Amino acid sequence: MAAVRRHRQWATGAAGGAARHRLVDRLNRRRAAPCGLAEDARRHRAHRRCDRRPGGHLRRRHRRGEGASLRGVRLRVPGSPTLTNDRQRDDERVTEHPIANTEQAEAWNSEEGQHWAAHQDRYDAMSGAFTEHLLGAAAITETDTVLDIGCGNGQTTRLAARRASRGRAVGLDLSAPMLERAAATAAGEGIANVTFEQGDAQVQPLPSSAFDVAISRFGVMFFADPVAAFANVGTAIRPGGRLAFVCWQDLARNEWLMVPAGAALAFVELPDLGGPGAPGPFSLAEPDRIEVILGDAGFADVHVDSVDAPMRLGADAADAVEFLRGTGMARALLAKADPPTVARALDAVGEALRPHEQADGLYLTGTAWLVTAARP
Template sequence: MADLPAVAVHPGNRDQLRAWDGDGGAYWAARAEYFERAVARYTAPFFAAAGIGHHDRVLDVGCGSGGTTREAARRAPAGAAVGVDLSSAMLEVARRAAEREGLGNVRFVQADAQVHPFPAGSFDVAVSRTGAMFFADPVAAFTNIGRALVGGGRLVLLVWQTPAANEWFREIAGSLAPGRPLPTPPPGVPSPFSLADPDRVRTILGTAGFGEIDVTGVAEPEWFGRDVDDAVSFIHGLAGWMLEGQDDDARARALADLRRSAERHLTEDGVEFGSAAWLVTARRAA
């Protein structure tokens, strides 16, 4: 078993560290522009909900390659933005991008937000765009994030709705794993869909000390590539694990199915599938 990087994580998050600071995170880092563009349609509603002000101090949880952190820094020129993530490869991409843009009020830290010792009351806003669904103990994680916020500080999350509500997942899984149930972990297990139940989100955040909790549905096309070949290559690299256990003929049929799906979803802007998310807002108790 490979040694873990020297970053403090909760024991329950060690598998996440291995994945995000391993091959998985490296793939995301190498294709950072793709992942940023994939969810770009959510940028406007996400930042409208965050309401970041000129002097705000912003914490970006699960910042990945730092697109949201850099945008937060641009919106708070007299404040600051700190992005935290488990992936050293993605954080390096984020740092280089911030340097190219000349952003002096942004910083990136490799950390597990569930246990990282953020200074109490050091942020006005905490945000996370599809990065908050992977905690082993979400109540502990959001309690820790809440401590880092000032009284009345704002929390804004974008999290995926159920697999059934997300065409991108149905189409990919239906092509690469035909005839199998959608490969979705049970509720409560860290996964892209662990916060898909609004009632569970409200319970977690309420227990963690947040109030004024609102969960609003939003839906936008999600981008997967410039053309069919580009999208098939990108999706294969992202979800090729679904092909495990299949023989060569089955794999060939699955990839041909994926290509047909990409062809059906080719638009003037590239290959796009439907997606649905929850926009979650809350405030730390004053």
């Protein structure tokens, strides 16, 4: 049974009002007839074909021809370790890996991934407080081997590698633009005990029991089949090893999204942001669902704690609006609007953000689940 510390009801604060209530109402109506927990678990079991492995872990059996193939580049920092003997070609290690989540792969290798790579420092600063919670829970020692799932631009991988000074860290992600930034940054910082690989954690061939700990900062919500993905990750963690990740709580509890989106909704329609059961930022928003998924994937000792943190969106409202308009959510919100409507929506977002300006930047609160589990 998971230990779950429930989060307090999020206060509306200064940005409350009709726009916020309208956003919550629309979101609730878009999530028509959500599946119950038992049905959700049943669909997971029906979706995959699996064998029970020793210790309760699951091994996915893929039908011939199932899924696509991802030509992944292993990006190495000079002197860094590798985990498999892939063929060498110039300065790259090239492998062919299957990919199950083609939609997410397309997104993170196009505009979304490019935006994250271009704004590496901004995204890292936004998530900085959550990173502290994550690494504290992971309890990485100097000799550990660490797997970072959905590593993105690689900040958490690099920090893990520094903590595992006599061990090593491997970052895994779908996004080539972000992995290139990750490898370049690690090389620039002189971190040699780190490797970055492009692949889908759901189906990526991972060495058995090779890692002491697996971590993820907001990188595990996008799996097409989360049970299969966590089971695959579980096989790579040694018995007695651990898993630690942070994932977003419900949209309504995340001020950093509610404030700008609520203001924009006076002019544009709410896009499909996903929710429990569908790949997307809020797929693991329900703690009971996290328990079901991790238990079904073979993990034990599941703990789910609520954490919130200030997120710096920019120097001021104008800077934050310019940044936010390039994010995936903003592009989805504004995609069908004409230029005058887009301008009015962005003006409204700026007005909604202005009360949150502080001397050192504009801050809004983010709320996440901090999840830990053990590999039996």
